[in-house]
Amino acid sequence: MAQEVPDPPEAPEDEEEGEQAPLRRYLTRAGAERMHKELLQLLNEARPKVTAEVSAAAAQGDRSENAEYIYGKKRLREIDRRIRFLSKRLDTATIVTPSEQGDRTKVYFGATVTLEDEGGTKLTYQIVGSDEIDATGGRISVESPMGRALLRKSPGDTVEVRRPRGEIELTLVDIRYD
Incomplete structure (x- = not known):
């Protein structure tokens, strides 16, 4: 099956709000697979490891001065942010x-x-x-x-x-x- 891939369209401007509608995003199959692999690694390896580290640090007592706990929570937020980003990109992208x-x-x-x-x-x-x-x-x-x-x-x-x-x-x- 031959597929014709159009050029990336210009973002049409929303006349009422003056904002631009989101562009259609394209990914090659190999690029989508790399992103999916990273997403799985974050979900199955990195996040559980950091969650366990944060739990261990929280068990040590005072969290306000616990650098391991503070850093772990920050790292967990970064991982969650990346997971949301990758999920959204993979869900909305057109795979070519x-x-x-x-x-x-x-x-x-x-x-x-x-x-x-x-x-x-x-x-x-x-x-x-x-x-x-x-x-x-x-x-x-x-x-x-x-x-x-x-x-x-x-x-x-x-x-x-x-x-x-x-x-x-x-x-x-x-x-x-x-």
Whole structure:
């Protein structure tokens, strides 16, 4: 089954309130699996361990001066905050499997692109959602300047990307949907 993944839509503005409606979030299947794995680790390992540590610290007596108890409660709040964040992201995200992309001649969400800069250096990036970015791992956001410039481009196209060190011209060499 081929799937056509649209570009990330612009957030429509709510006319009455002047606020923006939430954007539709996309995740690659691999990104969703990484987030799900982290969620399970927090729920099944980290939270029970910290809860046990807080209980042990609470049993020691005066909680107002008990650094272990205070730190443990803070860590527990951080874990709970991360669990809520991951749960919400996974529940509301649209999961995209790049290998099911129908049009493989252009760059869409999930594509792995090979680029060549002005000096002839080849760079490879995968276009992913904002929750999956890892520049050192070769994953850039579809919402980044480079991600936006590459959308709907074909091999041989040249794009100019504005970055903090100045503009750079990149040529799209190859597109893969792994």
